[in-house]
Amino acid sequence: MAGDERDLAEAQRAHWQSTYSAHPGMYGEEPSAPAVHAAEVFRAAGARDVLELGAGHGRDALYFAREGFTMQATDFSATGLEQLRRGALAQGTAGHVTTAVHDVRDSLRLPDASVDAVFAHMLLCMALSTDETRTLVGEIRRVLRPGGTFVYTVRHTGDAHYGTGTAHGDDIYEHGGFxxxxFPRALVDALADGWNLDEVYAFEEGELPRRLWRVTQTLPR
Incomplete structure (x- = not known):
């Protein structure tokens, strides 16, 4: 990782840590709409073991656990994951959820072909370079079983914030510390190379509103 990328990564880690500390459960307890959709997709595919990357304080991971999936939840914020663990205890799902502090710039600490599905809501569109994102998707492919499903969401270049704020290069822009x-559409297509690209669904979220794609892709069997 280049020096500028490393500095940005560490700044983002610190920013998320302080944000979760100042605003516990900042996204609420209700699952995101993409998580509700992903649970339906995963269930239809017969998935049982689900990995969530960038789980934060756990609203989606806890929802998956309540829906009967065995969850592995990772995030680079220990503060967020502690909130997730407390939530799992309160909801009686602690036996179905494991957590690990992990930066997705590093290799996933899981064996090959060890999970049925992977979910990542707005994780790939954090301060990851295109090269880092390609490497991460390669790692996701490695840990998924044949026929496994990957559902992710990203803000795209049609978003109102695109091209504004502090530019960091590689289509990365910073607003309010985040x-x-x-993502351009070409990057979505490139990340699906060697996969079955099942769906690219456009939706909006939040007050701006943020404009996102929900992408579903599966590994060939």
Missing amino acids: AVHF
């Missing part, structure tokens, strides 16, 4: 990598 750096976002805005």
Whole structure:
């Protein structure tokens, strides 16, 4: 990782840590709409073991656990994951959820072909370079079983914040301390190379509103 990328990564880690500390459960307890959709997709595919990357304080991971999936939840914020663990205890799902502090710039600490499905809501569009994102998707492919499903969401270049704020290069712009990598459609297609690209669904979220794609892709069997 280049020096500038490393500095941005560490700044983002610190920013998320302080944000979760100042605003516990900042996204609420209700699952995101993409998580509700992903649970339906995963269930239809017969998935049982689900990995969530960038789980934060756990609203989606806890929802998956309540829906009967065995969850592995990772995030680079220990503060967020502690909130997730407390939530799992309170909801009686602690036996179905494991957590690990992990930066997705590093290799996933899982064996090959060890999970049925992977979910990542707005994780790939954090302050990850295109090269880092390609490497991460390669790692996701490695840990998924044949026929496994990957559902992710990203803000895209049609978003109102694209091209504004502090530019960090590689379509990454920072607003209010949060750096976002805005995806062009060509990047979505490139990340699906060797996969079955099942769906690219456009939706909006939040007050701006943020404009996102929900992408579903599966590994060939």
